[in-house]
């Protein structure tokens with residue numbers, strides 16, 4: 176098993192009377208990707224700012240390779256790259272000049288600085304735009320340049336605060352490609368988002384927070400197991416479904432609920448493997464099935480299941 180890279184212990188922070196982060200604990204293993212999920216105002220940004228040592232906590236600790244990360248601890252902070260929600264780029268400098276500036280802040284210079292700038296530009300797929308100013312870039316390209324700036328010092332942990340907000344789908348895929356390349360290099364990631372399906376693509380582990388508290392800290396597979404219905408089966412019959420059929424279907428093994436509307440049946444299943452026996456049963460009733468489809472229940476439902484509320488308004 177991989178060693179613990181980051182350990183967040185009972186972290187708390189209040190703004191005046193408002194408790195933004197309330198005893199948050201979780202760990203990140205070396206090379207692991209953790210999705211930090213929660214609705215607006217859940218405390219994600221406050222948590223990651225404290226992890227980076229940019230914001231002082233009221234209580235609790237952050238350990239990186241066993242050493243505390245505090246506001247002054249530059250040795251520990253050198254192991255972290257941080258991509259903030261708000262873009263931090265100079266519009267009147269070229270991409271390369273921006274990167275050289277950030278690299279110099281990390282103490283890089285000369286041939287090493289030049290080489291790192293080239294490497295990170297290639298990683299975010301912007302090598303051909305090195306001479307262009309970010310003012311000429313799309314939102315997604317600016318974000319990729321921001322990610323590049325956070326990677327110059329070769330951090331072991333990259334923290335991204337909602338990196339795809341305001342980004343078109345094509346650029347989002349480009350960002351994911353970059354993050355997958357980083358994963359392959361063994362870089363650990365913390366990725367905050369309020370889009371469960373987005374994080375699911377990347378994360379080995381999900382930490383779900385709400386009102387500053389951790390509600391779940393598990394693998395996506397373990398979270399799926401918590402859902403009462405993990406799959407849905409949609410069926411269109413040749414004739415309208417009657418109440419008797421709905422009642423008989425509802426009593427079948429693994430069927431959690433059945434909704435009927437005319438010829439359409441929507442059947443929630445404990446797991447996807449129940450779909451075939453349910454279809455066989457329907458056909459066995461002498462019914463004609465015009466169309467059917469199964470879909471895995473969205474992980475979005477996890478938050479609803481945990482809190483009774485939807486992840487987004």
Ligand SMILES: Nc1ncnc2c1ncn2[C@@H]1O[C@H](COP(=O)(O)OP(=O)(O)OP(=O)(O)O)[C@@H](O)[C@H]1O
Nearest residue numbers: 190193195213214215216217218219220221222369
């Ligand atoms: N500088 C601040 N001063 C006062 N209150 C703050 C400050 N920063 C955050 N808060 C409050 O703390 C709580 C947590 O905010 P935070 O930004 O950490 O949440 P978040 O999960 O990152 O939300 P979002 O997805 O909207 O960025 C919110 O109620 C927010 O209004």
